[in-house]
Amino acid sequence: MTEPSPPSRPARSRIPGSGLAKGLAVTLRTMTRKTVTEHYPDVLPELPPRSRGVIGLFEENCTVCMLCARECPDWCIYIDSHKETVPPASPGGRERSRNVLDRFAIDFALCMYCGICIEVCPFDALFWSPEFEYAETDIRDLTHERDKLREWMWTVPAPPALDPAAEEPKELAAARKAADRLAAGAQPAAGRDAPPAARGSGQGPAPSEEGPGTPTSEEPPEGAS
Numbered sequence: 518m519t520e521p522s523p524p525s526r527p528a529r530s531r532i533p534g535s536g537l538a539k540g541l542a543v544t545l546r547t548m549t550r551k552t553v554t555e556h557y558p559d560v561l562p563e564l565p566p567r568s569r570g571v572i573g574l575f576e577e578n579c580t581v582c583m584l585c586a587r588e589c590p591d592w593c594i595y596i597d598s599h600k601e602t603v604p605p606a607s608p609g610g611r612e613r614s615r616n617v618l619d620r621f622a623i624d625f626a627l628c629m630y631c632g633i634c635i636e637v638c639p640f641d642a643l644f645w646s647p648e649f650e651y652a653e654t655d656i657r658d659l660t661h662e663r664d665k666l667r668e669w670m671w672t673v674p675a676p677p678a679l680d681p682a683a684e685e686p687k688e689l690a691a692a693r694k695a696a697d698r699l700a701a702g703a704q705p706a707a708g709r710d711a712p713p714a715a716r717g718s719g720q721g722p723a724p725s726e727e728g729p730g731t732p733t734s735e736e737p738p739e740g741a742s
């Protein structure tokens with residue numbers, strides 16, 4: 518059985534040249550609008566200061582706590598480390614152990630630029646850089662090892678200036694106190710000046726002057742390999 522053919526459209530009367538006029542009107546409208554085209558790569562785009570281009574690693578601050586690798590939703594941070602024993606700082610003291618970084622790599626072929634690793638790092642070892650020109654023809658080259666990640670640190674913009682009305686950060690106050698103590702010729706650790714009875718008074722250890730960025734720790738963080 519053959520299907521009925523669709524009804525033919527009624528012929529519309531057209532003004533000759535109306536299509537041409539419409540086309541020219543579109544052209545004129547577009548010519549007078551502000552262009553949004555970026556002339557990349559001849560002209561580099563002006564990116565917002567907090568652009569997420571690539572991640573830089575400030576290795577000195579990394580304590581190999583593994584938090585970033587554990588929290589990364591894509592499992593694209595690879596960290597290897599080993600433990601080293603540090604001799605006691607004073608005779609009769611306890612030996613300490615510290616984690617030494619062997620490998621730190623990020624696979625940017627997997628990374629989704631969520632920024633979780635940077636947010637969770639407790640020691641300010643990871644930073645966003647706006648640099649984005651690192652396309653590769655081989656996907657394996659998108660895994661950036663620690664040397665490459667360290668190089669990206671040179672492209673991390675300086676942080677915005679502090680609010681002059683803000684309270685002084687406690688880290689600055691602590692650093693100034695430590696510098697004053699050193700200048701006055703005091704021992705680096707305040708507890709060493711205290712009499713032995715005071716040392717065992719159960720009031721907790723004297724505050725460390727090494728700061729949060731020092732990888733040495735008495736109790737190695739959970740999960741460090």
Ligand code: SF4
Nearest residue numbers: 589628629631632634
């Ligand atoms: S930005 Fe997100 S996906 Fe990329 S390495 Fe960090 S946590 Fe993983």
Ligand code: SF4
Nearest residue numbers: 579580582583585638
């Ligand atoms: S210190 Fe920061 S960068 Fe280093 S392992 Fe821990 S979370 Fe990651």
